[in-house]
Amino acid sequence: MPELPEVETNARNLRRYARGKRIVAVTPPPGRRELGGLAPKAFAARVAGHVVEEVTRRGKWILCRLDGGAGLGLHLGMTGKIAAARGDEELPRFTRAVFALDDGARVCFVDSRRFGKLFAAGYAQLLERPEIARVGPDALSEVSVEELARILAASRRTVKEVLLDQTRLSGVGNLYATEALWRAKIHPAKPARALSAAQVRALHRGIRDALKHGLRTYASEDVPEYIEEGAPNPFHAYDRAGEPCHRCKTTLKSMVIGGRTSAFCPACQLRR
DNA sequence: AACGGAACCTGAAAGC
């Protein structure tokens, strides 16, 4: 589920659970694949015993600064989330790693599909890891209209692909790219460099509004789930192919761009 | 450099 709003919500939750607390024991995932190649025991040894001093977000990464110059970087992948179990509460299904804190809480890294990442390293080295160092400016707080215009003008790819490129701007994934383009009335397959100045402004607003809508939707302690059992889809275009456009009632279509499904309105999202 | 496609995993839902 995790794009900027969901990662931000998970980071806030983790901050509330863990900031100022000491990690007294770590149960790592069984293999190295989520750990950036590090052995599970080595991962646990690097993290255990440290106090969590600060939890921040960089694009879709959650960064924990630990005492003594240590660091922990978390990426939620496709299905990751942070949860906490207290007392003798049962751990959530698909818990892959557990961080026991000195207040008795157990913070869980839950990730059914196992595309998530847990990197343990010195904090400075963590920031230098290519996966993290490559992350571009934050789509919500660091990309002005002018900067967005430069980013789009510099690419020959479609606008949708640029929005998904975390090195250009970070935090937007398939869901919010779909939403932002619908809000801006721009066809996802339009070449990025072909947007007019007015379209760039509309897209900038569309990105911010879509992300803020996501933050409002998920601004609770509850684990974010974009569609829970029976809950209505809170989005305008994402996962709505075949349904009427919320603006013009035209049936939304879907196409694959950059390997990702993109729903859009063929009538009001302009290709030119 | 750029682009498409496969790969990495696993679960849920849809299809038959």
Next chain:
DNA sequence: TGCTTTCAGGTTCCGT
């Protein structure tokens, strides 16, 4: 009912 196929919110890697 049960087996098979398809699809999924992310990212990297590889061959052309």
